[in-house]
Amino acid sequence: MTAVLTVHDLRVAIGHRGDQTNVLRGASLEVGAGEVRGLVGESGAGKSMLGRAVLGLLPANAVIAAGIMQFEGRDLVAMPEPERRSLLGRRIALIPQDPMTSLNPVKRVGAQIANLLRHHLALSKRDALERAAELLAEVAIREPRRVLELYPHEISGGMRQRVLIAMAFACDPSLVIADEPTTALDVTVQRQVLQLVERLRQRHGAAILFVTHDLGVVAKICRTVTVLHAGRVLEEGETADVLARPRHPYTRALLAATPRADRPAETLRPVPPALIENLWSEAHRLDRQLAMAAL
């Protein structure tokens, strides 16, 4: 399988000169064509940062210290800004976490989707609105033409998330970065959204890098998974293997600490604090080694 995305030994630091913190410490992963890869980790793991690095949307005070990022064989790190921008939304799209703040509150839903289509695909205004209605129908929004006329605040959170999914797939991208797209949703809505993402992925043939903290979500939608902690990849493989036979103690501990509705309380095992402390001290040792090497 050819890789759509290759990230190799990526190091990202955040902060100002002299007071920098490493957030990615040599992370590597690959996403094949049409593959759904989960990128799972807890807060501070650097999972969203990795997604943002690929999108070229790192915060202003973040720097890529080292590493390779290739999209369809093209070097994302060295790519000139205009070229990168032309990829964004067209070849690489984002499904953001927060459907509340990701749509423009003063523009109608239809205009927002149509703008995207006109910008990237050079459609006429009329064709763009036509296509927007089709896209909304694809994400199972009833009466799409009426919804095109509404403002974001007039539709529910679950529906806003559907609009953002429709927009992500609108230009048939080959890679979609889904950044915790269901974290704020109720479980019943989450299931619908995951089903929609999978349906659109199949129809449009995109690969997905699915960023999440939830091993349950990974189990349901990702064929492969990368486990991230403190900016380092601790384990990766086929989801079925990693969940059934986790090799890294951290993955094992996370699974044992995840409450399960199908098991009695006695099976819950909290993550040993010493395990987390050791992982962080390894990470900080790595930081010192790299700092020494740079001198």
Place this chain on the structure above:
Amino acid sequence: MTDILLRTGNLSFAYPERAGLFRRPSLREVVKRVDLAVPRGSVLGLVGESGSGKTTFGRLLVRLLQPTSGGIQFDGVEIGRLGEAEMRPLRARIQMIFQDPQSSLNPRLRLGVTLTRPLQVYGRLKGRRDRRDRAAALLDLVGLPAGFVDRYPHELSGGQRQRAGIARALALQPDFIVADEIVSGLDVSTQAHILLLLKDLQKRLGLTMVFISHDLSVIRVLCNDVAILQHGEVVETGPVARIFASPQHPYAHELLAAIPLPDVEPGWLDDTTAIAIPHQQGSAA
């Protein structure tokens, strides 16, 4: 007969909705005729999705809100209509742990002060020395070092802040606690510690609890019974083992089926029956 510490009968609550240009003022009922009983020393889990009325129900139990109709009996006393002065002695026995310790702990106060404030308010402190000792004892109870008395909330991790929130709720040695979504913002590695701490405290101190959560998996860890709330109504209630094994109500079934367990399950995404119904906001529908 089981000893019931807290019972609600026909408990209802409605928010007044403002009149619009063409709309008369009306009431929006968010808790509808709820009958629940919590036996002394047990934990009732209250589960529901956003808008189910679960938080409003919790706020009624601790009387941050007054019921529109129906009653709340606490230890044999009807508290639904009590005024603030009459509630005051009971407030020491009924405590709440809030969802977000970041915003429920005063950022300008050291933990020692925050944790003992309830004792001070109820005149149970004997001087500065006593304050320090009591604060240290409370910290110890929730597994935090005594040195934390001098810390500010921002110096703590999320898990430590939630432990502090639990410690404050325990300061007055209450017998009844309402916990509202207290682990939903925490990472998995922290969450299990907090759940097991609460379970241990509940057993050791013989606490009676109502544990509110949107997450059925979390409910299962801590609760003896569970009540499933939908649109302000209890659609199903019973012992956790029974409900999780064989839910009767269609909504209970849907809620359980929607939980993504960390097992690969081909077909979980293929069931498209759920997709067809868009969830729209009332006013826009």
